[in-house]
Each structure stands twice: as C-alpha cells, then as structure tokens.
Amino acid sequence: MTPFTTLSGRACVLAQDNVDTDQILPARFLRKPRDRAKGQDYAAYLFHDLEVPGVAGASVLIAGANFGCGSSREGAVYALIDAGITCVVAPSFGDIFAANAVRNGLLTVVLADAPMIGGDVWVDLPAQRIGFADQSVRDFAIDPARKHQLVEGLDEIGLTLTHADAITRHARDMPAWLQVAPPTNKSFFASFFSKKEVLS
Amino acid sequence: MAIPLKSLNVSGMMTPRTMFEKIWSTHEILSSPDGTSLLWIDRHLVHEGSFHGFAKLGDRPVSRPDLTFAVADHYVPSHARSLPIGDAEAAGLVAKLAENAARHGITHFGLHDPRQGIVHVTVPEQGLTLPGLTLVCGDSHTSTHGAFGALAFGIGASEVSHVLATQTLWQRRPRNMRIFVSGALGPHVTAKDVILAIIGRIGTAGAVGHVIEYAGPAITSLGMEARMTLCNMSIEAGARAGMVAPDETTFAWLQNRPHAPQGALWEAAMAAWQALPSDDGAVFDTELHLAGDALAPMVTWGTSPQACLPVTGHVPAADTAEIRDQLAYMGLSAGAKLDGIAVDQVFIGSCTNGRLQDLQDAAAVLRGRRAVVPGLVVPGSMAVREAAEALGLDTVFTQAGLTWGMPGCSMCVGTNGDLVAPGARCAATSNRNFVGRQGPGARTHLMSPAMAAAAAVTGRITDVRRLA
Ligand code: SF4
Numbered sequence: 001m002t003p004f005t006t007l008s009g010r011a012c013v014l015a016q017d018n019v020d021t022d023q024i025l026p027a028r029f030l031r032k033p034r035d036r037a038k039g040q041d042y043a044a045y046l047f048h049d050l051e052v053p054g055v056a057g058a059s060v061l062i063a064g065a066n067f068g069c070g071s072s073r074e075g076a077v078y079a080l081i082d083a084g085i086t087c088v089v090a091p092s093f094g095d096i097f098a099a100n101a102v103r104n105g106l107l108t109v110v111l112a113d114a115p116m117i118g119g120d121v122w123v124d125l126p127a128q129r130i131g132f133a134d135q136s137v138r139d140f141a142i143d144p145a146r147k148h149q150l151v152e153g154l155d156e157i158g159l160t161l162t163h164a165d166a167i168t169r170h171a172r173d174m175p176a177w178l179q180v181a182p183p184t185n186k187s188f189f190a191s192f193f194s195k196k197e198v199l200s
Numbered sequence: 201m202a203i204p205l206k207s208l209n210v211s212g213m214m215t216p217r218t219m220f221e222k223i224w225s226t227h228e229i230l231s232s233p234d235g236t237s238l239l240w241i242d243r244h245l246v247h248e249g250s251f252h253g254f255a256k257l258g259d260r261p262v263s264r265p266d267l268t269f270a271v272a273d274h275y276v277p278s279h280a281r282s283l284p285i286g287d288a289e290a291a292g293l294v295a296k297l298a299e300n301a302a303r304h305g306i307t308h309f310g311l312h313d314p315r316q317g318i319v320h321v322t323v324p325e326q327g328l329t330l331p332g333l334t335l336v337c338g339d340s341h342t343s344t345h346g347a348f349g350a351l352a353f354g355i356g357a358s359e360v361s362h363v364l365a366t367q368t369l370w371q372r373r374p375r376n377m378r379i380f381v382s383g384a385l386g387p388h389v390t391a392k393d394v395i396l397a398i399i400g401r402i403g404t405a406g407a408v409g410h411v412i413e414y415a416g417p418a419i420t421s422l423g424m425e426a427r428m429t430l431c432n433m434s435i436e437a438g439a440r441a442g443m444v445a446p447d448e449t450t451f452a453w454l455q456n457r458p459h460a461p462q463g464a465l466w467e468a469a470m471a472a473w474q475a476l477p478s479d480d481g482a483v484f485d486t487e488l489h490l491a492g493d494a495l496a497p498m499v500t501w502g503t504s505p506q507a508c509l510p511v512t513g514h515v516p517a518a519d520t521a522e523i524r525d526q527l528a529y530m531g532l533s534a535g536a537k538l539d540g541i542a543v544d545q546v547f548i549g550s551c552t553n554g555r556l557q558d559l560q561d562a563a564a565v566l567r568g569r570r571a572v573v574p575g576l577v578v579p580g581s582m583a584v585r586e587a588a589e590a591l592g593l594d595t596v597f598t599q600a601g602l603t604w605g606m607p608g609c610s611m612c613v614g615t616n617g618d619l620v621a622p623g624a625r626c627a628a629t630s631n632r633n634f635v636g637r638q639g640p641g642a643r644t645h646l647m648s649p650a651m652a653a654a655a656a657v658t659g660r661i662t663d664v665r666r667l668a
Binding site for chain 1: 267290327338366
C-alpha cells in the first residue's frame with residue numbers, strides 16, 4: 001500500500017451531510033472490474049449522480065457530517081482513490097467507510113468545523129495538521145493505529161500472520177459445536193414444508 | 201468456554217456482562233495497545249460482490265474454506281433459471297464467484313443450487329448461523345444474523361481478504377446499546393415498523409459505534425424471521441451490529457436444521473447458549489426505551505431511512521434545505537397525507553422482508569384481491585420459494601396480478617437489472633430508500649410486506665389496518 005505522509009494539492013467541497021456510499025459510488029458500478037495495472041479504475045464513477053464542483057484534479061474532499069454512511073462497499077473508497085482524492089475532511093464518518101479508507105491509504109480527517117472552501121490545501125499526517133486555502137491551520141486527532149498503518153503503508157494480512165501461533169491455538173481451543181457440522185438431515189426442508197402448522 | 205480472568209472482580213464475583221461482551225471475550229485472540237482486538241471468525245460468507253476481496257488475496261490460500269460459504273444473490277436474475285443471464289457483466293460476476301469458490305474449496309450455493317438465496321436468508325435457514333458465534337460478510341446487512349444471538353457484522357473488501365487469509369479480523373470494541381421495546385405490538389404492526397420507528401427516533405447515525413441488543417416483551421414475542429428483519433436494519437440506525445438474546449424460539453427454530461449441531465454437540469451448544477444472554481445488572485453504555493403498543497405501521501417519505509413516519513402522518517414541512525431536497529427528489533409536497541400517495545409499482549422481497557412470514561403477511565392482504573399497479577414478489581431463497589408454493593402463495597400473488605420471481609436481491613438494489621424507472625414511485629419492503637438505490641431517479645417508500653401489499657391493491661400508500 002502507498003504510504004501516506006504529507007500532501008499538498010487542491011480541495012473540493014461537498015457541503016452536504018449524510019453522503020452515503022450509494023452517492024459516492026452508485027451500486028450499478030460495483031460490478032465494474034478494477035485492475036489498475038490494466039488501466040481499469042473507478043475514477044469515472046465517483047459521485048456519478050451528484051454535482052461536485054471542482055472534483056476533477058482535487059486531492060482533498062471537504063464534506064459534511066456522517067460522510068460514507070450506508071453500505072459497506074469498499075468501492076466507494078476505490079472511486080475516491082482512483083480519482084486522486086486521498087484525504088477526506090468531515091465532522092464525522094460512517095464507521096465502515098473510515099475502516100475501509102485506512103486500508104486503502106485514504107486519510108479521513110475528523111474536524112467539526114473545517115472551512116467549507118476549496119483551493120490550496122496541505123496535510124501533514126505525522127504532525128497531524130492540515131492547512132486550508134483561507135490560511136487557517138488546524139490540528140486533528142487520529143487513532144494511533146490508523147496513523148501508523150497509513151504512514152508506513154502496512155500490509156495488514158502479513159502483519160496478522162506474524163501471530164499465526166496464537167491464532168492456531170485459539171482456533172484449536174474453540175468449542176466443537178462452533179465448527180460447521182456436516183449437513184445431516186437433508187430431508188429437513190421436505191418435512192418442514194409439509195408441516196403447515198409450522199408455517200402458518 | 202473458560203471464563204476469562206478479567207471478568208472476575210477483586211472479590212472473585214462475576215462482573216455482570218452483556219451478551220456482546222461474552223461473545224467478544226471468547227473470540228478475542230489478541231488485543232493490541234491501541235485498543236483493537238484480533239477476533240476469531242466462526243463463519244465467513246461471500247457473494248458475487250466479494251470479488252475484490254478474492255483479488256486482494258493474491259496468491260495466498262484461503263485459511264479455512266470449511267468455515268467459508270459462497271452464495272450467489274446480488275447479480276442473479278429473478279426470471280427463470282433456465283434462461284441465460286442477459287447481462288454479460290452480471291453473468292461474469294456470478295461465474296467468477298463459482299470459480300473462486302471452486303479454486304479455494306469453498307461450499308457454494310450457486311445459481312442452480314437448491315440452497316441458493318439471499319445470503320442473509322439462506323445461511324440461517326441452513327443452520328449455519330448459531331448463537332454465540334462471530335459471523336462476517338462483505339455486506340452491511342450481515343447484522344441480520346444477530347437475530348440468533350450471534351455477533352454478526354458487515355466488512356469491506358480488504359477485510360474480506362483478511363478473513364479469507366487468516367480467519368481473523370482486527371476490530372475496535374464497539375459500545376453496547378440496549379433498546380427495550382415494551383408492551384405488545386398492535387395488529388399489522390411488524391418488526392419492520394419497530395425498526396423504522398427506532399431509526400426515525402435516533403436517526404441513521406443514532407447508534408454509530410454501538411452494538412444494539414434488542415430486548416423487552418415486544419421483541420421476545422417475535423418469531424425468528426421477524427427478529428431477522430429487526431436486526432437487519434440495525435445498520436440503518438448506524439449500528440455495527442444488532443442482536444437478540446437466544447431463547448426457546450431460537451432453539452426450536454435451529455433444531456434439526458441441516459448444519460445445526462447434532463446429538464452431544466447440540467447438548468453442549470445448548471448449555472453454552474443458555475449462558476449467553478446478558479447478565480442481570482450488565483451495564484449498557486446507552487439505553488433507549490420504546491413503547492411497543494404505541495407503534496403504527498411506518499412508511500418513509502424521504503431519501504434516508506430516518507425520514508419515516510407512521511402512515512397516519514403527513515409529509516413534514518420543508519423547513520430545512522435537506523428536507524426540501526428530499527421532497528424535490530421524491531416529488532412530494534410538504535403537508536400531504538402519507539396515506540393516499542399514489543405509487544407506480546410494488547416490490548416485495550429482500551433480506552429484510554423476503555422470508556416466508558413476510559410473504560404470508562403480504563398474501564393475507566392480497567388473497568382474493570387484484571393489484572392495480574404492477575409488482576414484483578421475490579422470495580429470499582429457494583427454500584422460501586418452495587415453502588411459499590407449498591402453501592399456494594405464488595397463486596395468490598399471480599392471481600392478484602403480481603410477478604413471482606426467482607430468489608435474489610433483485611429490486612432491492614437493482615444490480616441484476618430489476619430497476620425502478622426514473623421518477624417512478626415504488627412501495628418497497630427493502631431497507632434503503634437512498635437516492636438512486638432502486639435505479640437512477642427511482643423514488644422508494646419503505647414499508648412492511650402487508651403495507652406494500654395494501655399499496656398494490658389500492659395503488660396508493662394505504663394504512664393496511666383499514667383494508668384488512
Ligand atoms: S437484499 Fe438488498 S440489502 Fe439485502 S443483501 Fe441483497 S442488496 Fe443487500
């Protein structure tokens with residue numbers, strides 16, 4: 001994953017609360033293949049059904065509260081990343097969106113009252129600071145684990161597999177009923193359906 | 201299961217714990233100083249949309265194919281299975297899932313499997329969802345499975361590949377919320393109305409960062425299908441997951457399901473399940489109380505599930521820009537009565553309301569009546585479809601003039617091509633009324649199956665209590 005340290009670029013603004021993942025990437029584009037090595041990406045689908053002035057060429061999006069709420073689709077993050085937006089600033093984010101963002105190198109900055117203006121913007125993640133076009137500079141808080149992952153561009157699976165022993169031990173100690181029982185009772189549904197009293 | 205030391209306080213007494221805390225602690229492999237925990241995952245469900253997760257896996261093997269289940273649902277057509285999938289991209293995704301499942305040795309409920317259906321309908325039916333387990337899927341409505349007292353939540357594509365590769369997931373521990381619904385629900389007031397009323401009350405961000413436990417007499421009197429409807433839409437309240445404590449209703453529903461534990465394992469499971477409900481005195485970070493007897497059938501008027509009101513209500517005044525935008529999109533005027541808004545079509549189905557009880561509720565209204573607008577009824581699974589046909593419900597729907605489809609997500613999201621036309625108004629039993637959800641420009645009103653059936657019969661949003 002590409003590490004995220006500092007950024008300087010241009011911001012665009014979407015001054016609307018509750019922009020959900022359907023609006024970031026409409027569901028109908030989720031089926032599109034994405035293989036950046038083959039030049040297939042999601043940039044063209046970003047905010048497809050919305051009007052977001054200045055989104056082309058922007059690297060930071062300044063948005064309203066609860067940005068990225070709704071469905072768990074990670075495609076919403078791909079669309080932003082593919083369009084060159086690697087940082088979104090908002091008063092709050094959908095939980096899953098924020099988790100997906102960090103895994104793809106997209107920084108989510110929680111700021112209750114960021115200036116809703118476009119123009120030049122810079123971000124310094126190690127220093128946890130962001131500067132806007134009105135020359136205001138703001139400090140922001142970020143979960144230390146997320147910051148570490150972004151700054152180092154870490155591969156999460158590789159990291160987890162360094163704990164393989166603990167995982168194997170835990171799996172072995174789980175109670176037997178938690179395993180998947182092989183399908184027994186294949187006639188379950190046949191008998192179930194004939195029992196109308198169960199159904200009505 | 202061993203009692204983790206940290207749940208014993210100094211005097212050696214058990215600290216009362218919530219059901220969520222019990223499941224969390226038995227699945228926590230490691231906790232890191234930054235506050236995240238590595239959790240063991242008991243069941244991992246994948247669907248066509250999980251292709252990004254498989255792609256991100258690269259050359260790594262799937263760690264536990266025996267705990268992974270693949271289901272074709274989002275892109276399967278609702279027309280007869282003997283016909284080819286008309287759309288090449290959709291067909292490609294359905295085939296891709298089959299290919300990934302075969303390559304990694306994953307059980308696949310594919311297009312022609314009798315167990316095919318919407319992942320959140322068919323997996324519980326097979327007895328794969330059990331109390332006390334952790335279950336994840338790259339789909340936000342995974343919260344559905346919490347109806348069994350499981351910790352079940354949606355994950356993104358990166359997490360899908362992480363679970364495929366490790367059977368574990370890093371998670372930050374959510375907070376606990378209890379929503380207590382007292383009293384008894386009135387006639388034609390269903391789990392759908394309860395959850396819409398909750399979302400209307402707390403908003404779509406009302407439970408962010410929380411796992412909700414639903415409790416109280418109005419909840420415990422619900423059957424499993426209704427509990428699934430309730431937990432399904434926890435995500436629309438912003439919650440990570442929703443849960444209902446397992447009880448006799450749960451156990452009776454699970455017993456003898458194809459993958460449910462049998463014999464001695466069933467006994468062991470029962471012992472664990474009976475200890476699972478939240479202890480008396482367990483502390484919830486947030487509590488909400490709702491009077492069940494005061495609830496009415498609900499309907500949404502806007503483009504967010506929180507934009508909902510009892511059907512007896514009126515479209516709200518356009519006093520904010522947000523409401524104005526929603527009313528413009530929905531083509532509604534402020535102050536109009538909800539009961540009486542003309543609809544163009546009806547959709548009955550989805551992982552929220554595509555189960556047998558839902559179809560029975562709709563059929564009870566439609567029996568002997570004619571729909572005056574077109575409508576699509578899509579059972580949630582092949583098993584639901586067969587059960588409905590055994591009861592003659594398909595005849596009720598087709599004689600009313602509605603189309604009886606093959607199982608899948610269908611018009612809930614339209615990825616299989618079942619779209620609502622731009623500007624058309626649809627009475628839908630699904631879970632999301634977002635802008636463009638059922639197709640570009642589509643206007644969605646969420647409601648219960650009985651309410652959708654009433655809308656089909658009158659061509660208008662209608663208080664089903666008047667019809668019945
Ligand atoms: S029925 Fe709708 S909400 Fe449920 S899984 Fe399918 S698309 Fe998602």
